[in-house]
Amino acid sequence: MELLRFETKKIFNPITIALLGLICASFFIINGYFSIINFTDDRSINEGGYLERTGLSVEYTTCLDWAEKYGETIDDSELEQIKAQRGSLADDITELFGNIPEEVVNGLDDNLKKIAENGVIYGTKDFDTLSYFVSDHIVHLDRSGALSDEAAQFISDYSKKENEIKFIDSFISKYELIKNDYLISSGRYSGYSSAADKRLQALNKSDIRFGYLPQCLIYTTNEYFAGMDKSIIVGILILLSPLFVRDKLHKMLPTQLSSKTGRNIYKTKMTAAVVSGALFTVFYIALYYAGLLSVDGIKAFLSFRLPSVMIDYQPWFDMTFGAYLFLNALLTLLISVTVSLVTAWVSMNSKNYIDLLIKVFIEYFVLTNTVTLDVPFYPENFQSTLTGLPLSDVIYTVLLLGAVISVCIVSVRSRAKKDLIEG
Amino acid sequence: MRIIKYELSKIFSFPMVPIFVILCLLVNLGTVFLQVLNEPSALAYVNDVSNFTKEHGAYITDELMAALEQSDDQNLDRLNKELSEIEPEFLGFDFDRMEAQYFEEISSSPAAINLQTAKFSAAKERYQSLLEQNADKSILAAEETGCVYSFLFGKLLMFLSAEGCVVTVIVLALVLHYEKLSRTENYLAATKTGRSLIFYKAAAGSVCSLVLHCVITAITLSVYFSIWDFSGIWDANVSSSFNFVDDGFLEKPFITWKSFTVSEYLAATLCMTLVLLIITALFTMIICSLIDNTYFALAFILLFAVFSIAGARILPQLGFQVPYLISMYNPVNLWRGQPLWFSEGGIDFAGKWFETIGAGTSLAVLILISIPTFRHVHRKDIK
Structure with a gap:
């Protein structure tokens, strides 16, 4: 010893x-x-007018919120509540675009201005268009380097809500897939062994899959x-x-x-x-x-x-x-x-x-x-x-x-x- | 010369040295064959494209397109389709967007932005010049360029230079500490050659490691090029439209500071690898001369390597963008950036010809340090 x-x-x-x-x-x-x-891939505008990593990712924080409300799995009634949460976020964005700062509008290129004039951007729920609109604007801001507080706040708020909506959209579509027997019918698991297939079949019958x-x-x-x-x-x-x-x-x-x-x-x-x-x-x-x-x-x-x-x-x-x-x-x-x-x-x-x-x-x-x-x-x-x-x-x-x-x-x-x- | 011969025989008296070289070769050849097994269709396609471009030139021309139209080969049909589709994108790269995305990452440091702005404006001019030389119309391996080019320059040659550096450390540590390990230091110091033996040892170790590296490289590349037919690719420009760099931020053209064909770029990379090996040899000599304990000397070399990588990872997170850019000139980080050598280097490297400047500076610094180190070896007591 x-x-x-x-x-x-x-x-x-x-x-x-x-x-x-x-x-x-x-x-x-x-x-x-x-x-x-x-974990920290959420971004917001810093003083210099650039995006920087500031906090926990939207996926992580949203799931954390749900953990308190819904427990360890999601069922159909809870999914309805999540859909309502998405609707409320979309309304927030509509409201946000109702008060869009002039500085942000001025940053638009001619094509987007035309879309804006036709009232497509203001109040739209087409997030791909909005995403393009904001990203394009940020590119211009990056070169100017200066941004008013109002514009910076607008872009930060918009980015955060947009990320949350994107995550919820992705969650809902994946939930629907799993509900429709994705685990046993998709090509994703086609190369699995018979033991792994059995495991997936068992999992497909259980509510645990909705974690x-x-x-x-x-x-x-x-x-x-x-x-x-x-x-x-x-x-x-x-x-x-x-x-x-x-x-x-x-x-x-x-x-x-x-x-x-x-x-x-x-x-x-x-x-x-x-x-x-x-x-x-x-x-x-x-x-x-x-x-x-x-x-x-x-x-x-x-x-x-x-x-x-x-x-x-x-x-x-x-x-x-x-x-x-x-x-x-x-x-x-x-x-x-x-x-x-x-x-x-x-x-x-x-x-x-x-x-x-x-x-x-x-x-x-x-x-x-x-x-x-x-x-x-x-x-x-x-x-x-x-x-x-x-x-x-x-x-x-x-x-x-x-x-x-x-x-x-x-x-x-x-x-x-x-x-x-x-x- | 006789002493160098004796020193070389000491190195090869260790069976583990040739065994290690053989294992390096097995790893390299295993990687080459694994890629062939994983990408059989890419192999057939690249060899067909190479065969075709050998006859009709490595650049897109009207004659080449006409010849392609007449061919009935499946792979050449695919090439025809790819060449027709890529044309509108040739001039479409947006430098402003690239700058904006990079500057977003280094926004906390105006000094780093200034350094990079100068480089990016030079890169923009260089891109225009490459376009004028029709570099973008070089076919290389068409849509399979990513598969072939990134494997060769981004993996295989990086393996070769890393193995070369490890072999250099092993051989030089062995030859320099051999007398300590065999307890013959006292006797040799009393001979006619005396402490000057260290020069013979350094020469023998460096030559041996360079030769071993060349042997590993020659065998590996011979096997690689006997499988992948490069005969029609050698004259292609590396800044082809098909050769995009994806650095995690965006996909961008491979803009080199000089117009390189694939063969020239390969030769330049191999030469730069030799310079890295000389740097490794000098560094190992200095450390092994200053630290008598072999274990601690080797551990120090490992510590230096991991410190270099860790430093380069943590500095930008702490907001030290300029020190980060300087740390990337360290030889270990130059090795990490090997696939970007002779190009504009993206956000990680500031200034033109970063690899040449970095390697040249390291070489000069190590030579300056080695002079007092060897003097110290001549004066120190033998325990």
Whole structure:
């Protein structure tokens, strides 16, 4: 136990920790941070007259409002209320265009002015025309760079309402599709295996299919997890790769083997690698999850089921978003134990740092292309697409861990029997 | 020369070096074959188009269109249709709209807008000049240009330069730290060559990594071009109407500062990759000379690479548009912008010839740093 503590302490030496902290922070910026801010794609006019990102996306905020009103799924009566909400937004836009600032009208080109004169723009509910009208005007404003408060307010209000209407329109059309057996009749799912087809048929009979977990939330979460997995793999490689090589280069092996622990040192080092890798992973997952859960209102979606009108992917099981986060963390922990063992094994079989570097490159390439989670628990991921079986990604991860443990046990045993003179 | 030979034999005494090169080749060839498997119809089409343009020229002319009308080949019929349809769009690119969309993103920084305004007005003139040279009428691979061109310049050549840089780091770290790892540093310092050995080591490492890169590149590109027939594409201009750049903001023409044919552009890209490798070699030499511990030296190089990318991602978010534009001249970020080399570079790169200026500056700075570094190596104690 004492030796295990020493080995773990050696792994977490201060310089390595500092280095790891800097590299992982950079990876968070590259892979993680931008996934979270994908939520913030709503735009409004800033002081300079330009559009800028200001808040959470319309899809996310609208779903958040609905979560309070309608619960986790939408039924037909609630859909009527959503349609009424759309009508009210359209009326707001009509009213808004009744008081259109002169400055905005002046920005129109001649064709649009003609349309305006004929009364098509004022009071219209043709949002494609309006959208074109506003976008075109903004292009002109961008070059002038200056805008009155009134005009800026008009364009901000219009953009916000227009985005909300567009989202509601898209939601209604997708709801109708799902209601009309889209899950079992569309070409979208034509390449699915028979197991996935059965799953879709079961889902098609359930009201859970009318969930409305925002698309941006699930896509972003998956992207975020993929980034997290890659960062964890790199972190473990940096942390554990010198485990055996460092002692070998300092000629410590003969001393260690002649101690009381003797040949058990290999087992102890392997255990230290798994413990350190798992500790690092738990810490890293906690940081990433804290980042994700700090997004405003996300906790309201934790009890939502994964199937959603807004998302084309359908999971193997009707788990909640909260359970999905928890299971993802567990799966990542399993992967990290696998990576820790592989890294320790590579370190055990490397002569020096250069030899190690090349092997670590190969290990990184192989692991990130085979182990990293890409939409886990969904039929769309690499392993499930290949086998067509439910949860193939989880089964694959467990089998891989088993295989790696077996290889490590055999290697450690054969090393323990090896003559010291052989090296 | 004898010493360089010995140093080279040390590099190849590590079986993992040739194994790594072979694995790089396998990855490249796997990527090439995967594309062929995924795009069999594109392959047939491009090869037919190339065969046709080899005979009738790589530009749209009346004779070429007349020859196309007479052909009864399915792919050439498709080409005929595509060439007839694209014509009205040739002059239709709206530079004002492009500027407006870019400036919307960098609205917080008037300095960055000024820098980009100058570049975009130069790009506008350059576009007119390319139109006068009929660059837009170059056929390239017609509608499959995106598939062929973006794979070659946006993926395969980026793989090759990244692999070249990794091989350079491995070979130079190996050769420079070999004596430390074998505990022979003391003996060698006492020989006639003494500490000047570092120059031989640097020369051997650089030559070896460049040769290995050339071998990987030659084999990969030979296989690629034996599958994709470029004989009729080589003379096409890269600023063809079919070669649009999609940078996440908008689709725009590929405006280069000099008129490049595909063959010239490929040669220029390969030369620039060699300059990047020399930069990597110099950087690795400096780091490995200053940091004795191989693990920390390698970790520092990794840290520099990820810092460069992370910095370039976070700076615009914090509103530092001008520092962001400067950070894009860093060699790591130049590599990320490889598909845009010799072109106007969009919102991420300010100024003309950003890759040449960036690489030239990095090279000059590293040469300046390497002089005191090598002096330091000559003076420092051997532990």
